[in-house]
Amino acid sequence: MGLERAFADGPAFVPYLAAGDPSYEQSLACVEALARGGADVIELGLPFSEPIAEGSTIQEAIVRALDAGMTPERYFEFVEDLAVDVPLVCMTYYNLIYQYGTQGGPRPFVERAAEVGIEGFVVPDLPAEEAGPLRAACDEFGLDLVFLVAPTTTEERLDRMREQVSGYVYVQARLGTTGARDDVSDHTAESLARIADWDVPKAVGFGIKTGEHAERIVRAGADGIIVGSALVDIVAEGQENDDTTEEVAARLEEKARELKAGALRGVEELEAEQG
Numbered sequence: 001m002g003l004e005r006a007f008a009d010g011p012a013f014v015p016y017l018a019a020g021d022p023s024y025e026q027s028l029a030c031v032e033a034l035a036r037g038g039a040d041v042i043e044l045g046l047p048f049s050e051p052i053a054e055g056s057t058i059q060e061a062i063v064r065a066l067d068a069g070m071t072p073e074r075y076f077e078f079v080e081d082l083a084v085d086v087p088l089v090c091m092t093y094y095n096l097i098y099q100y101g102t103q104g105g106p107r108p109f110v111e112r113a114a115e116v117g118i119e120g121f122v123v124p125d126l127p128a129e130e131a132g133p134l135r136a137a138c139d140e141f142g143l144d145l146v147f148l149v150a151p152t153t154t155e156e157r158l159d160r161m162r163e164q165v166s167g168y169v170y171v172q173a174r175l176g177t178t179g180a181r182d183d184v185s186d187h188t189a190e191s192l193a194r195i196a197d198w199d200v201p202k203a204v205g206f207g208i209k210t211g212e213h214a215e216r217i218v219r220a221g222a223d224g225i226i227v228g229s230a231l232v233d234i235v236a237e238g239q240e241n242d243d244t245t246e247e248v249a250a251r252l253e254e255k256a257r258e259l260k261a262g263a264l265r266g267v268e269e270l271e272a273e274q275g
Helices: 003-007 024-036 056-067 072-081 094-099 107-116 132-141 155-164 187-194 211-219 229-240 245-273
Strands: 012-018 042-045 088-091 118-122 144-146 169-172 202-205 224-227
Touching: 003 012, 012 024, 012 056, 012 202, 012 229, 012 245, 024 042, 024 072, 024 229, 024 245, 042 056, 042 072, 056 229, 072 107, 094 107, 107 118, 107 132, 118 132, 132 144, 169 187, 187 202, 211 224, 211 245, 224 229, 224 245, 229 245
Parallel strands: 012 042, 012 224, 042 088, 088 118, 118 144, 169 202, 202 224
Antiparallel strands: none
């Protein structure tokens, strides 16, 4: 299991895009642009028709990807076609994982994901209490299982997550669904403090939009930042404006560099404060 290595040399930048948005080829170029821009891990969304944890920005990206023909099999082909040298995490919903293959259960999906190079999973709708079969399949094939910790997560559920989490933990900075915001939630430091003694990196997401946001999140104690909606917005704007794939990819790479630089400033300032 190797996602933790992405956090070994400082704060990790973990971007998200929906695979296949707005088209297969354009999406390949967009994901590769994020890798060039400094991504340390990429959360690659497998579109699902009922994405309950997502705000409107990512829901619309998922619709565009589904309309363009993205399926689990196409997703695996997409991963194989990517020319990136950073770990890939599959972010999707449990129904797609469970229903894949002919025998039912998560094992066939995890086996196929491992074959194409996926290194871990984020499954927002899978409670820790029901994660045993997926955790077992991940252990069998050497993949990580990332859990989301929200400000409202109970202590009992935190204990269950702690027993099963690997790679990193996704710390939800605010209540609600995903989406870029103009401010950074005050819940961040409090949420990080609740899991300070967990022995996995803590990456904070939900609402990060700028390099300044990234800086503040890392200064609050995060080991990494997760950014989705602010990047999906760039893809959507390019689609609306009929921009070329190259233009959209260039803007994504620039935004990635801004976010990564902000995270690095945050750790430098934190280290200076600590003497």
